Amino acid sequence: MSLIAPSILNSDFLQLGDTMNMINESQADWVHLDVMDGSYVPNISFGIPIVEAAKQITKKPLDVHLMIVNPEKFIEGFRKAGADLINIHYEACKDKDLVAILKEIKDSGARPAIAINPDTPVDKIYDISEYIDMVLVMSVFPGFGGQKFIEATYDRVKELKQFFIKNNLNTLIQVDGGVSLSNIAKLKSCGTDVMVVGSVIFKAENPKQIISELKSLVN
Ligand code: DX5
Ligand code: ZN
Numbered sequence: 427m428s429l430i431a432p433s434i435l436n437s438d439f440l441q442l443g444d445t446m447n448m449i450n451e452s453q454a455d456w457v458h459l460d461v462m463d464g465s466y467v468p469n470i471s472f473g474i475p476i477v478e479a480a481k482q483i484t485k486k487p488l489d490v491h492l493m494i495v496n497p498e499k500f501i502e503g504f505r506k507a508g509a510d511l512i513n514i515h516y517e518a519c520k521d522k523d524l525v526a527i528l529k530e531i532k533d534s535g536a537r538p539a540i541a542i543n544p545d546t547p548v549d550k551i552y553d554i555s556e557y558i559d560m561v562l563v564m565s566v567f568p569g570f571g572g573q574k575f576i577e578a579t580y581d582r583v584k585e586l587k588q589f590f591i592k593n594n595l596n597t598l599i600q601v602d603g604g605v606s607l608s609n610i611a612k613l614k615s616c617g618t619d620v621m622v623v624g625s626v627i628f629k630a631e632n633p634k635q636i637i638s639e640l641k642s643l644v645n
Contacts, residue, residue: 456487477490491562542563543567
């Protein structure tokens with residue numbers, strides 16, 4: 427069974443409380459929060475105060491996806507705000523001591539994860555796989571919800587899965603971007619453990635129903 431993590435990026439922020447309650451009552455497993463800084467990605471979303479607000483209501487783990495430069499500066503802040511997983515981008519940490527940052531996330535009490543863009547080879551994370559609980563394979567270029575799923579993702583997930591199996595690692599694989607009712611089952615069969623789904627859920631008239639449908643496809 428794969429997990430479903432709704433991304434609230436394209437939800438109505440005026441209704442944040444209702445959105446969090448809907449997710450609580452749904453079959454969603456986590457809540458995915460997309461933090462964007464306008465530097466690492468060409469868009470700005472939200473930061474620590476929204477994570478704090480979500481934490482007050484949620485009954486589900488908060489999966490915080492940091493699309494920001496210098497993520498190490500904000501580990502403590504996001505952890506204190508209630509992040510259960512802290513996901514940083516490989517490309518944002520190229521010239522940094524990535525292992526030290528991942529250890530800092532773990533020491534903070536959050537689960538460390540690393541995200542890779544569609545044009546970053548998956549083998550870049552092999553060396554650091556013992557320091558992460560999850561790898562996020564981006565299936566769109568980060569920055570916006572509602573983009574078209576990149577088909578090459580299937581093979582990237584398969585390659586990672588094979589590596590984790592071969593090395594006896596139970597590292598989770600997450601896919602984020604353009605996930606829908608029509609590709610979620612195939613993503614599961616390739617080895618995806620966690621599905622981030624944004625616009626498909628929040629554009630729907632009945633988001634809770636769509637979450638059930640997505641979940642039934644990966645059961
Ligand atoms: C994109 C974000 C995604 C996005 C997913 O940069 O990381 O989490 O909100 O939304 P959809 O499912 O609409 O692609
Ligand atoms: Zn995301």
